Amino acid sequence: MSTYKIWFNRWFSVAYHYIDMIRNNEDGIKFEVYGTHPDADHVMLANCDYSEVEPKFDTDGEYVQYCLDFCRKHGIQLFVPRYKMLPIAKALDKFEELGVKVLVNRDAELLEAIDNKDDFYEICREKGLFEIPSFYTAKTPEEFKDTYEKLKNEGLGVCYKPVVGEGGYGFRIIDDNVDPLKEVMAPSYRIPFQRVYDGLKAAGEFPELMVMEFLEGEEYSIDCLAKSGELIAAVPRRKGGGRIRILENNKELIELAEAFTEEFKLDYIFNIQVKYNQGLPKLLEINPRMSGGLYFSCLSGVNFPYLAVKLLLGEKVEKQETKLDIKATFLEKEIILS
Structure with missing residues (x-):
């Protein structure tokens, strides 16, 4: 079985968990993990097989060229960007010429609209998909x-x-x-x-x-896995007091995620944030990537990071059964850097 070279650029510290989830996949597929970040002591890099400090760049174009050069130099096959996702999405054809599959939605215009909350609120209002805050x-x-x-x-x-x-x-x-x-x-x-x-x-x-x-009610993040307008898994996750997180079987929010996915056809993995006010869930924002709290949603039995990579590889992923109504918390863990 071949080993895939996968690269995470400038991610949050929680990418440490997502790397583990991709490595410990149910199919036994092997991954060689590359990571880059401007901070040489960033904890994500401690979980990579190869790491490198990112130089400073003045323009998006310079950063995209760095990404292309990095992929070419190291023979990267799978690229999971967080930093500069939109410029990278606009250059997808250049990555594909190198044989690199990028975990980002192909519709760069949609990503640009999502990036501008004002514009995207208006789009959602026109489509009647979400209640929108004033x-x-x-x-x-x-x-x-x-x-x-x-x-x-x-x-x-x-x-x-x-x-x-x-x-x-x-x-x-x-x-x-x-x-x-x-x-x-x-x-x-x-x-x-x-x-x-x-x-x-x-x-x-x-x-x-x-x-x-300002919305006074409960805030939810809905972690979603999808392909070609079909929602494969959705986990509504609510913040409790302090460090408590609750995976909630909220049918209303799952149906919202289904309608959003069918309308916009975001691929792979994304996150919908809503907050209730007077009994209505109102849209906060869409994150077209793995969310910072996704590792909680994986307690549902769905390995979101790996399944997103599996979709990127062109493999079939069946609709997932989720275990919900789970209350969880977290604690610090020591990581040796050197």
Whole structure:
């Protein structure tokens, strides 16, 4: 049996788990794992057969060329990108010329729309797929103030985040009742309006922001595995208190994932984030990659990372049975780096 060379570029630390899951696959397929990251001590690299420190690049084009050169130099057959997914997706034909299969959706235009939350909210609203939070966009401090006041006048709590961004970067809840001492001693995601407004004015320029309805209810991540518009597995995962995570048999969210998959035909692996407000699940964002908490969803009995790779290899993957209604937590584990 041949051994596949697979490369992870600049992933989160949880990729350590995903590498293990791919290695320990049910089919006994062997993988030689390559990893790169700008941080030589990044924990993911400790679980790779070969690792390399990524140089710094000024443009997307330079980074894509680095990826192509890395694949050519090391004979990479499977590439699992996290960093610069969109520029890599736009250059898929160049990777395919090298014989490299890339775990990224082929529709780069769709990925670009997903990357821009403002645009994608409008697309989903038009299609009637999700309930969408009330939101406005702001490019200037005055626009930010105006949109904040519009939402407050609608009787809504307000939060904001960059229109283009990943994960929780830049997300804040506007709360004028924050205890000043608590804010200094224990910084949180809550911040008074005046502090935000003054900061934006002082900055002069800032990334376009979505100023939106703050959703008070439970937050869910739905980890999905799919191919050609068919949902193969979906696991709704809810955050409990502290470190608790619950894999929940939420039929409403599984049906939402099925409708989304049929409409947009995202391939391989992706994550849908929603949050409830007044009994309705409203869309937060789509992550067209393995999520940071995917290793919890694998407790359902579905080896998401390996099955995504199996689909990438062109193999048939049957619809998966999932074990749900599982409560789990996590703890730290020591990893020797050298």
